[in-house]
Amino acid sequence: MLMASVLVAGALAVPLWRIDLIAPQYPEGLGLLIRANTITGIKPQDLKSINGLNHYIGMAEIVPESIPELRYMPYILMAFAGAALLVAIRANRTAILSWLVAFGLLGVAGMADMYKWGYDYGHNLSPNAIIKVPGMSYQPPLIGSKKMLNFRAVSLPAAGGWMLGLAGGLAFAALMVGRRRGTVAALAVAAAAAACTPGPREIVLHQDACSYCRMTISDARFGGQVVMRTGKIETFDSVECLVSWRRTADTTAIAGTYVMDLEHPGTLVNAETAGFLRGATVASPMGGAMVAFATPAAAATKQSALGGTLATWDDLQREPTTQSGVGSP
Amino acid sequence: MSKVSTGRVLIGGAAVVAASLLVYACAGGSGGASVAAGDAAARVYVAPGSYDEFYAFMSGGFNGQIGVYGLPSGRRLKTIPVFSQYPENGYGYTEETKPLLNTSFGMIPWDDTHHPALSQTNGEDDGRWLFINGNNTPRVARIELTRMETEEIIEIPNAAGNHGSPFVTENTEYLVASTRFSVPVPNRDVPIGDFKKAFKGQISFVVANEPGKMRIAFQLVVPGFSYDLARSGKGPSHGWMFLSTYNTEQANSLLEVNASQNDKDYVAAVNWKAIESCAKAGKARPAAAEYMHNYMDEKSRVAKSERMTSVPQLTPADCPGSIYFMPTPKSPHGADVDPTGEYITAGGKLASVIPVHSFSKMTKAIEGKEFAGEIDGIPVLKYESTIAGEVTNPGLGPLHTQFDDKGFAYTSFFLSSEIVKWNVETREVVDRVPTYYSIGHLLVPGGGTSKPTGKYVVAMNKITKDRYLPTGPELTQSAQLYDITGDKMKLLLDFPTEGEPHYAQAILASKIKDRQVKFFTLAENTHPQVAKTEAAAGISRQGRAVHVKMTSIRSHFAPDNIEGVRLGDTVYFHVTNLEQDWDIPHGFAVMGNAQAAELLIMPGETRTLKWVPTKVGVHPFYCTDFCSALHQEMQGYIRVSAPGSAVALTATLSKPTTAPAPAGNK
Numbered sequence: 001m002l003m004a005s006v007l008v009a010g011a012l013a014v015p016l017w018r019i020d021l022i023a024p025q026y027p028e029g030l031g032l033l034i035r036a037n038t039i040t041g042i043k044p045q046d047l048k049s050i051n052g053l054n055h056y057i058g059m060a061e062i063v064p065e066s067i068p069e070l071r072y073m074p075y076i077l078m079a080f081a082g083a084a085l086l087v088a089i090r091a092n093r094t095a096i097l098s099w100l101v102a103f104g105l106l107g108v109a110g111m112a113d114m115y116k117w118g119y120d121y122g123h124n125l126s127p128n129a130i131i132k133v134p135g136m137s138y139q140p141p142l143i144g145s146k147k148m149l150n151f152r153a154v155s156l157p158a159a160g161g162w163m164l165g166l167a168g169g170l171a172f173a174a175l176m177v178g179r180r181r182g183t184v185a186a187l188a189v190a191a192a193a194a195a196c197t198p199g200p201r202e203i204v205l206h207q208d209a210c211s212y213c214r215m216t217i218s219d220a221r222f223g224g225q226v227v228m229r230t231g232k233i234e235t236f237d238s239v240e241c242l243v244s245w246r247r248t249a250d251t252t253a254i255a256g257t258y259v260m261d262l263e264h265p266g267t268l269v270n271a272e273t274a275g276f277l278r279g280a281t282v283a284s285p286m287g288g289a290m291v292a293f294a295t296p297a298a299a300a301t302k303q304s305a306l307g308g309t310l311a312t313w314d315d316l317q318r319e320p321t322t323q324s325g326v327g328s329p
Numbered sequence: 330m331s332k333v334s335t336g337r338v339l340i341g342g343a344a345v346v347a348a349s350l351l352v353y354a355c356a357g358g359s360g361g362a363s364v365a366a367g368d369a370a371a372r373v374y375v376a377p378g379s380y381d382e383f384y385a386f387m388s389g390g391f392n393g394q395i396g397v398y399g400l401p402s403g404r405r406l407k408t409i410p411v412f413s414q415y416p417e418n419g420y421g422y423t424e425e426t427k428p429l430l431n432t433s434f435g436m437i438p439w440d441d442t443h444h445p446a447l448s449q450t451n452g453e454d455d456g457r458w459l460f461i462n463g464n465n466t467p468r469v470a471r472i473e474l475t476r477m478e479t480e481e482i483i484e485i486p487n488a489a490g491n492h493g494s495p496f497v498t499e500n501t502e503y504l505v506a507s508t509r510f511s512v513p514v515p516n517r518d519v520p521i522g523d524f525k526k527a528f529k530g531q532i533s534f535v536v537a538n539e540p541g542k543m544r545i546a547f548q549l550v551v552p553g554f555s556y557d558l559a560r561s562g563k564g565p566s567h568g569w570m571f572l573s574t575y576n577t578e579q580a581n582s583l584l585e586v587n588a589s590q591n592d593k594d595y596v597a598a599v600n601w602k603a604i605e606s607c608a609k610a611g612k613a614r615p616a617a618a619e620y621m622h623n624y625m626d627e628k629s630r631v632a633k634s635e636r637m638t639s640v641p642q643l644t645p646a647d648c649p650g651s652i653y654f655m656p657t658p659k660s661p662h663g664a665d666v667d668p669t670g671e672y673i674t675a676g677g678k679l680a681s682v683i684p685v686h687s688f689s690k691m692t693k694a695i696e697g698k699e700f701a702g703e704i705d706g707i708p709v710l711k712y713e714s715t716i717a718g719e720v721t722n723p724g725l726g727p728l729h730t731q732f733d734d735k736g737f738a739y740t741s742f743f744l745s746s747e748i749v750k751w752n753v754e755t756r757e758v759v760d761r762v763p764t765y766y767s768i769g770h771l772l773v774p775g776g777g778t779s780k781p782t783g784k785y786v787v788a789m790n791k792i793t794k795d796r797y798l799p800t801g802p803e804l805t806q807s808a809q810l811y812d813i814t815g816d817k818m819k820l821l822l823d824f825p826t827e828g829e830p831h832y833a834q835a836i837l838a839s840k841i842k843d844r845q846v847k848f849f850t851l852a853e854n855t856h857p858q859v860a861k862t863e864a865a866a867g868i869s870r871q872g873r874a875v876h877v878k879m880t881s882i883r884s885h886f887a888p889d890n891i892e893g894v895r896l897g898d899t900v901y902f903h904v905t906n907l908e909q910d911w912d913i914p915h916g917f918a919v920m921g922n923a924q925a926a927e928l929l930i931m932p933g934e935t936r937t938l939k940w941v942p943t944k945v946g947v948h949p950f951y952c953t954d955f956c957s958a959l960h961q962e963m964q965g966y967i968r969v970s971a972p973g974s975a976v977a978l979t980a981t982l983s984k985p986t987t988a989p990a991p992a993g994n995k
Contacts, residue, residue, distance in 0.1 A: 023746070025767045025794070028794065128589075130679060131679045131725075133681045150745035205367075206367030209365055216366075216367055
């Protein structure tokens with residue numbers, strides 16, 4: 001419960017929720033962060049840009065100062081953090097349960113409130129709107145993804161949201177300590193969390209282009225894919241390109257990184273558990289001679305035939321990418 | 330205990346709900362990696378020394394010029410200055426070209442070019458001329474395509490914002506020029522609040538097929554809407570011009586909202602053949618109007634400017650049957666006619682469908698008087714009576730449509746940043762591709778004519794962002810080339826474009842390539858100050874004006890030493906390029922010239938630089954175009970003396986002499 005208290009207090013400092021608006025003409029991204037006490041853009045000017053876009057469809061301007069909940073929310077969270085601290089000191093099961101139920105109710109109320117605001121913004125459109133599409137409303141999804149005109153809106157918890165969720169989970173675990181069903185419950189929570197990692201999609205040869213070098217991907221033995229938390233997919237024609245791209249990318253926005261398995265062309269494997277050979281005698285598209293295998297063991301097996309040095313995903317992050325045409329000596 | 334169990338069930342249930350929400354959250358579609366056809370590089374590669382298949386002429390928007398590009402390579406070949414001064418070659422700075430930029434407002438060195446239009450014969454691009462509008466100060470220019478130079482500009486009176494212009498008729502009988510801003514006609518000092526009472530639109534038809542004689546044949550005064558893009562009828566609909574309109578609300582403030590209230594505005598169908606008959610029958614009145622007509626004399630290559638004082642004007646009431654309104658959703662931008670001439674489509678910027686009107690239904694509706702009302706005596710046809718069908722759920726913000734040779738239409742969508750391909754007969758969407766980013770106009774070579782080609786569509790985008798190496802806050806504009814030979818459009822190429830291209834035209838290179846002028850024939854040069862030989866060069870004084878007739882040939886000017894000029898004089902350098910060889914222009918620039926740029930003189934041509942010296946002293950001049958091995962030696966001096974000086978006026982070129990051997994050379 002002590003941890004829960006710290007997490008709830010910590011959630012005050014970081015965004016609780018994140019809404020990404022994805023459209024072709026915003027390659028740099030656009031979106032909102034909902035914090036306990038205000039709403040801001042993901043980038044400083046995003047809120048202004050979004051209000052500018054919304055005026056076309058007659059949506060009211062989003063003015064954080066006009067949303068009273070944002071004034072109470074920090075105090076409510078502080079109260080819950082304080083209460084969790086008291087419960088931690090008392091360590092009383094009834095107290096834990098009471099806290100948990102109240103916290104759950106807060107979550108439900110918070111979500112309901114967010115839904116209500118989303119509904120109001122999405123439906124109460126000016127009768128003088130410039131663009132009126134019959135039957136169209138613009139309520140963002142409470143959680144998940146929704147296509148609205150040319151935008152796809154993705155609404156997901158941000159760090160603070162996950163921290164609050166985890167706080168609830170920890171309180172739940174505290175309640176279940178010593179009970180067999182606790183294990184089951186913990187597994188259920190873990191499974192639910194795991195279900196959220198967006199998976200890779202198939203790379204379409206001769207169609208998908210490398211997000212780093214912009215060349216079209218034409219060899220299924222090489223390359224990889226990065227899945228962003230927003231669901232956006234970045235594709236790569238070689239592991240070198242992926243590694244180079246990742247150096248300048250916002251890695252906190254990455255949900256998963258996958259690489260092509262040399263032994264099973266077209267199959268994407270999780271980069272973090274994959275094995276790599278550097279300077280192998282296989283010429284990869286960008287000349288870096290960097291190839292991936294499903295496991296480090298598979299890479300080791302192939303080392304005798306292909307040469308090169310063994311590496312893990314972490315090794316690749318630390319060392320500069322080989323860019324010579326002949327690979328490492 | 331029971332309390333605890335209930336709590337557990339509640340929490341367990343919440344966990345299940347949360348888990349399913351999370352799974353749902355993950356089901357969102359994937360974002361777009363950029364996608365190009367696998368063999369794209371080969372499809373756009375034009376080998377060294379080989380030529381592109383098409384010339385593309387892209388308007389430069391706010392640079393006031395036209396960019397000439399090759400397709401499919403996207404290579405830029407030339408900038409044709411039209412309404413903007415161009416220091417690179419002296420256009421608009423030389424005495425010969427300055428008159429082209431005269432307007433009734435004075436000499437205006439800039440404009441905003443939007444819509445190039447190739448001349449047509451039997452509804453096909455014929456490659457004789459290219460016309461383009463000046464949007465800001467209403468003008469239309471004619472570019473001669475054998476020289477790719479601007480040779481004629483006519484101002485449009487009673488217009489403001491010449492946006493819906495120029496669109497040519499099937500045999501270039503006329504081009505249309507309509508007004509974007511309705512203004513008081515004639516323009517006078519009235520309160521802006523009197524908009525609905527005093528402000529009028531106009532649709533002008535300009536005689537376009539007589540070089541040097543562009544003139545307004547007749548001007549139709551119409552309700553005070555905003556007239557937007559246009560396209561002439563073809564085949565069965567030849568004789569008609571279709572123009573989109575918006576702000577039929579007639580708002581004069583906050584148009585983005587107040588001009589977006591009507592669910593339908595109109596496509597104006599104008600029967601210009603009927604108006605032509607009415608004008609011939611004396612129904613058009615000469616209305617007082619001040620505007621300029623400027624044109625280049627072909628042999629002397631000197632432009633003249635003439636002030637016009639009247640325009641033949643008539644109203645729809647003077648000529649019944651001359652114009653009808655077809656209701657069209659919502660704030661339409663493009664109005665486009667398919668190659669058969671039967672279908673008229675309009676891109677409603679704010680509409681959720683693409684309406685397709687039928688010309689044959691329209692003529693029947695006019696015969697049957699299927700009118701929904703009347704505006705200032707102009708019949709409004711019933712929507713159901715003219716509409717052939719609607720393309721439903723096409724995308725967001727349709728703007729412009731081009732056609733191919735297989736019965737498909739390609740419509741640009743600004744808001745959803747894509748090109749949507751649809752079947753003209755069935756109105757079914759068959760394909761869509763993203764553009765990068767926010768496409769405006771699009772171009773299929775011949776895509777607005779009776780004979781479209783079916784190889785490429787070019788997207789001209791309004792937003793560039795991350796497509797090229799960044800260059801500070803101001804980025805180049807971006808175009809994309811797509812292959813349209815198959816069922817699916819395929820992205821082939823990104824290429825940067827200069828200015829801000831709006832519409833463009835493209836024509837098979839074979840139609841104009843072999844007619845390109847390589848140089849001007851010196852013997853035919855009738856410029857009043859030409860010097861066809863070095864012997865004819867010289868200097869003369871007329872009061873405070875000094876005229877220097879000068880020649881240039883590799884690698885010297887004649888004369889190259891000029892004396893006797895006094896401060897307070899105005900010097901005119903008339904430089905004739907004596908070369909008669911392909912691609913040997915000479916340049917001419919003089920130090921301290923605050924009034925003009927340089928001269929870039931084509932072989933056989935004479936160009937004049939006006940120079941008002943501001944300092945006593947000796948000033949060099951030199952050739953600016955690397956013409957030969959001794960280009961650096963191609964130079965001269967002009968001596969400027971104090972006012973009242975007695976230095977004789979001379980212009981000399983020394984005879985070749987045998988120089989003494991330099992000291993120390995043994």
